[in-house]
Amino acid sequence: MRDITKERFQDGKPLLRRYHQARWDEPIIFELSSKDERGILLPEVEKGIRDKVGDVLDALPEGMRRERPPALPEISQPQVLRHYVRLSQQTLGADFNIDVGQGTCTMKYSPKVHEDLARSPHAACLHPYQPDETVQGVLEIMYSFEQILKEVSGMDRFSMQPGAGSAAIYASASIIRKYHEMRGEGDTRDEIITTSFSHPSDAACAKVAGYNIVTLPPDKDGYPDFEALEAAISERTAGLLMTNPEDTGIFNPDIKDFVDLAHENGALCFYDQANANGILGITRSREAGFDLCHFNLHKTFSTPHGCGGPAAGALGVTEELAQFLPTPVVACEDGIYRLDYDRPNSIGKVGAFHGSAGCVIRAYAWAMSLGADGMKTAAEVAVLNNNYFLKKVLEIPGASAPYASGKYRIEQVRYSWEELTKDTGVHSEELGVRAADYGVHYWTSHHPFVIPEPMTLEPTESYTRAELDEYVEILRAVAQEARDNPDKIKKGPYNCPIHQVNHDEFDDPNKWAITWRAYQKKKDK
Amino acid sequence: MCTPRPKLGLIVNPVAGLGGAVGLKGSDGVDTQEKALALGAVPLSPARATRALERLAKIKDLFDLFTCGGRMGLEATRSAGLAATVITDPGDVTTADDTRNAAQAMAGQGVDLLLFAGGDGTARNIYDAVGDSISVLGIPTGVKIYSGAYAVSPAAAGELAADFLQGKTKETHDAEVMDIDEASLRQGRVSAQLYGYLRIPRRRRLTQGVKASSDAGEAVAAAVAAADVVHKMKAGRYYVIGPGTTTRAVMSELKLEGTLIGVDVVRDGRLEARDVGERQILDLVTGQDASIVVTVIGGQGYLFGRGNQQISARVIREVGRENIIVVATRAKLNSLRWRPLLVDTGDDEVDAVLSGYIRVVTGHDEQAVCKVGGLEV
Numbered sequence: 001m002r003d004i005t006k007e008r009f010q011d012g013k014p015l016l017r018r019y020h021q022a023r024w025d026e027p028i029i030f031e032l033s034s035k036d037e038r039g040i041l042l043p044e045v046e047k048g049i050r051d052k053v054g055d056v057l058d059a060l061p062e063g064m065r066r067e068r069p070p071a072l073p074e075i076s077q078p079q080v081l082r083h084y085v086r087l088s089q090q091t092l093g094a095d096f097n098i099d100v101g102q103g104t105c106t107m108k109y110s111p112k113v114h115e116d117l118a119r120s121p122h123a124a125c126l127h128p129y130q131p132d133e134t135v136q137g138v139l140e141i142m143y144s145f146e147q148i149l150k151e152v153s154g155m156d157r158f159s160m161q162p163g164a165g166s167a168a169i170y171a172s173a174s175i176i177r178k179y180h181e182m183r184g185e186g187d188t189r190d191e192i193i194t195t196s197f198s199h200p201s202d203a204a205c206a207k208v209a210g211y212n213i214v215t216l217p218p219d220k221d222g223y224p225d226f227e228a229l230e231a232a233i234s235e236r237t238a239g240l241l242m243t244n245p246e247d248t249g250i251f252n253p254d255i256k257d258f259v260d261l262a263h264e265n266g267a268l269c270f271y272d273q274a275n276a277n278g279i280l281g282i283t284r285s286r287e288a289g290f291d292l293c294h295f296n297l298h299k300t301f302s303t304p305h306g307c308g309g310p311a312a313g314a315l316g317v318t319e320e321l322a323q324f325l326p327t328p329v330v331a332c333e334d335g336i337y338r339l340d341y342d343r344p345n346s347i348g349k350v351g352a353f354h355g356s357a358g359c360v361i362r363a364y365a366w367a368m369s370l371g372a373d374g375m376k377t378a379a380e381v382a383v384l385n386n387n388y389f390l391k392k393v394l395e396i397p398g399a400s401a402p403y404a405s406g407k408y409r410i411e412q413v414r415y416s417w418e419e420l421t422k423d424t425g426v427h428s429e430e431l432g433v434r435a436a437d438y439g440v441h442y443w444t445s446h447h448p449f450v451i452p453e454p455m456t457l458e459p460t461e462s463y464t465r466a467e468l469d470e471y472v473e474i475l476r477a478v479a480q481e482a483r484d485n486p487d488k489i490k491k492g493p494y495n496c497p498i499h500q501v502n503h504d505e506f507d508d509p510n511k512w513a514i515t516w517r518a519y520q521k522k523k524d525k
Numbered sequence: 526m527c528t529p530r531p532k533l534g535l536i537v538n539p540v541a542g543l544g545g546a547v548g549l550k551g552s553d554g555v556d557t558q559e560k561a562l563a564l565g566a567v568p569l570s571p572a573r574a575t576r577a578l579e580r581l582a583k584i585k586d587l588f589d590l591f592t593c594g595g596r597m598g599l600e601a602t603r604s605a606g607l608a609a610t611v612i613t614d615p616g617d618v619t620t621a622d623d624t625r626n627a628a629q630a631m632a633g634q635g636v637d638l639l640l641f642a643g644g645d646g647t648a649r650n651i652y653d654a655v656g657d658s659i660s661v662l663g664i665p666t667g668v669k670i671y672s673g674a675y676a677v678s679p680a681a682a683g684e685l686a687a688d689f690l691q692g693k694t695k696e697t698h699d700a701e702v703m704d705i706d707e708a709s710l711r712q713g714r715v716s717a718q719l720y721g722y723l724r725i726p727r728r729r730r731l732t733q734g735v736k737a738s739s740d741a742g743e744a745v746a747a748a749v750a751a752a753d754v755v756h757k758m759k760a761g762r763y764y765v766i767g768p769g770t771t772t773r774a775v776m777s778e779l780k781l782e783g784t785l786i787g788v789d790v791v792r793d794g795r796l797e798a799r800d801v802g803e804r805q806i807l808d809l810v811t812g813q814d815a816s817i818v819v820t821v822i823g824g825q826g827y828l829f830g831r832g833n834q835q836i837s838a839r840v841i842r843e844v845g846r847e848n849i850i851v852v853a854t855r856a857k858l859n860s861l862r863w864r865p866l867l868v869d870t871g872d873d874e875v876d877a878v879l880s881g882y883i884r885v886v887t888g889h890d891e892q893a894v895c896k897v898g899g900l901e902v
Contacts, residue, residue, distance in 0.1 A: 203891070217858075425685075448859045
């Protein structure tokens with residue numbers, strides 16, 4: 001009989017997987033459409049009801065009626081099911097790959113039981129226009145989760161309304177503006193300072209909010225340059241928006257000095273906590289003096305990442321700034337919860353209603369299942385995993401971790417393959433694409449790259465040592481292949497449904513097609 | 526339809542890099558080369574060129590190779606297992622003239638890409654011969670590499686050339702040709718000039734999902750930063766516009782025909798003087814409201830003293846530090862790894878005044894704070 005273990009292990013060590021992804025050559029769902037094919041046939045309105053109300057559509061105002069049916073695919077239920085299951089087999093989903101390569105995204109296990117809670121009819125069938133007294137349960141969850149976030153951050157009030165980290169940053173910039181306006185300095189304080197390794201949203205969202213953006217450089221060790229802040233800060237500074245640890249995984253221990261200097265100059269400080277996974281229960285933004293902070297519930301608090309949503313950027317502020325938070329906020333009086341809309345100084349809305357209740361339910365479930373000690377342990381394990389990983393990755397010839405040499409990192413590391421590229425001509429993205437042939441991938445960095453040939457890895461608490469070892473072995477194999485057979489890498493991936501993509505079409509507005517309709521318009525150009 | 530096979534040209538400066546290992550700070554001139562050889566220098570340039578060519582061996586049936594005889598190309602070509610048509614044969618002792626003549630011959634041959642192995646002097650020779658009329662790419666083998674026309678390594682040059690010949694990379698961008706006068710350098714003085722711009726292939730980054738936007742927009746980024754500078758220009762004020770592609774974008778925004786490697790002066794949207802020297806700048810700005818608009822030049826990140834010596838210490842004194850506008854793209858600052866920007870005006874006092882931190886315009890209402898240091902270390 002065949003010894004199947006020989007195909008998986010050698011000398012007790014796991015071999016690289018002979019992974020191969022499904023390829024279905026699946027058409028786009030619009031191409032599967034067949035006229036008058038239906039998934040559900042709605043029953044006729046019963047005679048008794050029809051006699052009573054007449055044509056149910058009569059209630060719709062004339063101006064709201066479609067002139068033509070919507071251009072949606074017409075397709076039956078089993079066709080829909082097969083279509084989407086086939087597509088799902090062509091993805092590299094979080095549920096089956098060692099998803100440590102999507103650095104800065106804090107990929108972690110999202111327990112399925114939390115999904116059940118969020119999708120149960122008790123939660124999923126609620127409507128934001130229901131009277132408060134009929135949705136006490138979900139309001140209580142939102143209120144209770146706010147108390148948890150207050151404890152974790154030291155802040156006084158939270159809003160769950162921002163639909164993403166970027167929305168929370170935008171809301172923060174808006175609050176900063178409102179604060180200065182109310183002090184008569186709205187016109188004179190027109191600059192937001194951020195740092196080069198902070199999340200790019202800190203600059204981008206403040207810019208969208210109308211601010212002039214000033215970026216501080218890293219010093220030679222990769223920390224934000226404090227002297228540059230001294231040079232940059234002035235009576236024009238409205239706020240300091242920064243990430244810590246930054247995307248390099250380097251924690252700035254002098255963060256309070258930055259905040260103090262900003263405060264001395266009349267500016268407010270926002271702590272971008274997109275990278276909070278390694279500091280939960282260990283440091284708090286309030287102790288560092290920040291006035292505002294946010295958490296990405298879809299990262300740190302285990303709510304799964306959708307593709308562009310749903311998400312939640314929970315935004316916390318001090319008592320002084322609470323009046324400016326987006327409207328509504330959840331209030332509680334005598335055990336009765338309600339949505340408070342009567343907030344004259346609020347910046348208004350940055351999202352619909354109270355935000356994504358489903359995200360808050362999942363995050364609340366995660367926090368409650370772990371407890372305070374558990375959350376701290378999660379952070380500690382994430383940091384341990386990352387530093388174990390750091391040591392193993394640096395053993396691969398050609399890999400390096402620029403800045404803060406010899407120091408530990410927090411929850412992620414931005415590595416560089418610069419040396420390997422110089423030796424082989426193979427670039428980081430090509431290594432990352434080739435890694436997909438083993439069922440994993442990695443992400444490089446935001447553009448434009450600061451660290452050359454970057455690779456950003458973030459192994460959270462959800463990964464076992466065996467998984468980290470397997471990932472490192474994949475990196476080692478791919479890096480070795482770059483030396484032995486660079487051409488093979490450049491033509492990869494081989495085991496994935498889509499091989500190489502013509503990138504010209506991403507850059508050309510006449511060619512890019514994000515929707516079916518755009519594709520129809522542009523395909524013959 | 527049958528498309529013609531692309532043509533690749535190759536010129537190896539066999540003596541590039543000779544002086545480096547024996548401490549001569551360069552290899553310009555036959556005397557220096559002889560001295561280097563006498564000191565025991567071993568020519569490395571052909572071997573490094575071979576390393577680049579090996580990257581092209583895999584697609585050797587897809588292009589036609591043209592090169593020079595002997596050490597100026599054929600040897601390296603053969604070592605890499607490639608066949609080539611020899612279009613010039615300069616003999617054993619090669620000079621800068623041979624490089625220039627060969628480059629012109631390659632251009633005449635209609636090559637799609639000219640690979641050249643050497644250092645700053647070689648890039649300058651190539652520039653003299655072909656300007657920006659054809660696409661070129663440098664294989665770094667020389668001692669001094671201030672020019673931006675070189676790939677980071679021979680292997681990287683080979684891969685980029687392969688991508689370009691196969692049409693995987695189609696874009697090009699302008700790269701600085703800079704050279705330092707070696708004779709001065711040996712006497713402890715650095716005198717670098719910006720000679721012009723060569724057109725080199727630009728490697729496109731693979732798109733990686735929504736988080737990484739395309740970086741195809743470098744020219745757009747420069748235009749946006751330039752527009753910010755122009756929109757904030759004040760009436761009646763002189764603006765001394767230094768050399769470079771980013772400052773050229775300022776002139777484009779003003780719809781003025783400026784010089785790429787020279788200094789121009791504008792006021793109220795009009796070109797007051799073109800391609801001026803220190804004297805003319807001083808004549809215009811002395812006692813007037815004036816600003817200096819400069820960009821970061823070269824791979825080392827110079828603000829003043831390399832390639833824009835016309836904007837001298839005296840000009841800077843006259844205009845004042847607070848009236849210096851630095852404009853550069855984020856990609857440029859990133860490529861310098863945010864190291865301190867350098868100044869070398871030849872006037873220690875002015876260099877000291879310039880040091881510290883300065884704001885660099887990187888986009889519309891966007892600035893980066895950069896440290897300004899002394900000479901490179």
